[in-house]
Amino acid sequence: MRLTNYSDYALRSLIYLAVKPEPHRLANISDIADSYNISKSHLTKIIHQLGQLGYIDSVRGKNGGIRLACAPKDINLGVLIKQIEPDFALVECFVVPATNNETRKGQPDSELILIDTTALPSISKLGCVISPVCQLKSVFFEALTAFMRVLERYTLADIINNEAQLAELLS
Incomplete structure (x- = not known):
């Protein structure tokens, strides 16, 4: 069994959001992509799906970004x-x-x-x-x-x- 890069990047994104130093501060896709040295455009699709599934909250606008929508203990x-x-x-x-x-x-x-x-x-x-x-x-x-x-x-x-x-x- 081998998981796709998509799943790998989704898990990495959730890890990033869960351990960022200021939990209430919004992160952005560029931060995550830069931290892992992965494609921002590929990550954008993943973050969008994680948002649709309810794992990530997105805030639009100049000061917008993303954060976990639920506690890490609730993400199986x-x-x-x-x-x-x-x-x-x-x-x-x-x-x-x-x-x-x-x-x-x-x-x-x-x-x-x-x-x-x-x-x-x-x-x-x-x-x-x-x-x-x-x-x-x-x-x-x-x-x-x-x-x-x-x-x-x-x-x-x-x-x-x-x-x-x-x-x-x-x-």
Whole structure:
């Protein structure tokens, strides 16, 4: 399993906002991009989605910026990743549906669902010939489910318990 840069940058952005020295002061996208040496334009899309999902508040105007919309303890990593990661299909023979945005902010989502694409003739014809009898897809699904369960055990607060060290490196 490999997360996209999008998810990586989303997590880094939330870490930045959680550990900035003056929590009530608004940050801006340029500050975050400069701290991590990442693309501002790519980060803009990520921040926009985090705002839509309710993780970040945006304030417009001359003195505007962004800040966390909720406490770090209320941001569940597994829920966040399921909301922003575009695809959990480790192999072509199974698909994980998109998550429901209503379950965000610390509430674990429903179990991941394995869809056997052999029931979908147009898809199975494009896929692996052994898919109807393959045991490997259940192993991958079990691994993916375990991965997500581990992420669901942690919040943003859990990964910023070294706040002072993080803040120093990001300043």
